[in-house]
Amino acid sequence: GAGVSQSPSNKVTEKGKDVELRCDPISGHTALYWYRQSLGQGLEFLIYFQGNSAPDKSGLPSDRFSAERTGGSVSTLTIQRTQQEDSAVYLCASSPGREYTNYGYTFGSGTRLTVV
Amino acid sequence: AQSVTQPDIHxxxxxxxxxxxxxxxxxxxxxxxxxxxxxxxQGLQLLLKYFSGDTLVQGIKGFEAEFKRSQSSFNLRKPSVHWSDAAEYFCAVGVSVFRLEAGTASKLTFGTGTRLQVTL
Structure with missing residues (x-):
């Protein structure tokens, strides 16, 4: 597609339920990032995928969070046993490749997650 | 560790x-x-970026920013604001981090943002 697509755009879930957030990066972009934007906070790095390399999971806040990227394209961020503090906008970004070009992020519009 | 401060919330x-x-x-x-x-x-849109060279960089929508190493600053400017510029603006620093299991990651660390309101 022309841009980074995220679905759903909004998700309301009950505390304790699992949720899956999807990201379709720009075709051909090898790098994919997940960030979290909480109210009044900046953007917090969660996880990074580069091609077929093992992901950099250093930003995941707890073991309830996981992500996978199938076929080097679509990514799914899964939050298990959601808590109210997980409420945030989850942003996905992709970029063409390594180093300098890696900073040419294109962000999706995000998924607003509300845990009630 | 790197950090970014945007002192003006609004x-x-x-x-x-x-x-x-x-x-x-x-x-x-x-x-x-x-x-x-x-x-x-909306998602985030890149206005401009500084890697090296000229410390005054031009971006889209008439924005510019100046890198001042002595002040550790990268302030964003626009000579004449339009109502459509009302939005939230984020400054970020890019860091390359090498991890054995994941190769080189290029991560952005963001500030907390400045919300711009434009009055007519």
């Missing part, structure tokens, strides 16, 4: 007035610096 300017949004960073090496804009319900 700024209001009149349409046609000049604008300066402040950004200070902390990073041990030469930083890669960015400004992004986020309109309501």
């Amino acid at each position: 700024i209001t300017v009149s349409e046609g007035a000049s604008l300066e949004l402040r950004c200070n960073y902390s990073y041990g090496a030469t930083p890669y610096l960015f400004w992004y804009v986020q309109s309501p319900g």
Whole structure:
């Protein structure tokens, strides 16, 4: 597609339920990032995928969070046993490749997650 | 560790007035610096970036930013603000981190943002 697509755009879930957030990066972009934007906070790095390399999971806040990227394209961020503090906008970004070009992020519009 | 500070949470300017949004960073090496804009319900759009060279960089929508190493600053400016510029603006520093299991990651560390309101 022309841009980074995220679905759903909004998700309301009950505390304790699992949720899956999807990201379709720009075709051909090898790098994919997940960030979290909480109210009044900046953007917090969660996880990074580069091609077929093992992901950099250093930003995941707890073991309830996981992500996978199938076929080097679509990514799914899964939050298990959601808590109210997980409420945030989850942003996905992709970029063409390594180093300098890696900073040419294109962000999706995000998924607003509300845990009630 | 790197960090970014945007000291102004909220700024209001009149349409046609000049604008300066402040950004200070902390990073041990030469930083890669960015400004992004986020309109309501939208993703982040890159306004401009600094990697090296000329310290005054031009971006889209008439924005510019100046890198001042001595002040660890990368302030965003626009000579005349339009009502459509109302949005949230984020400054970010880019860091390359090598991890054995994942190769080189190029991560952005963002400030907390400045919300710009434009009055007519």
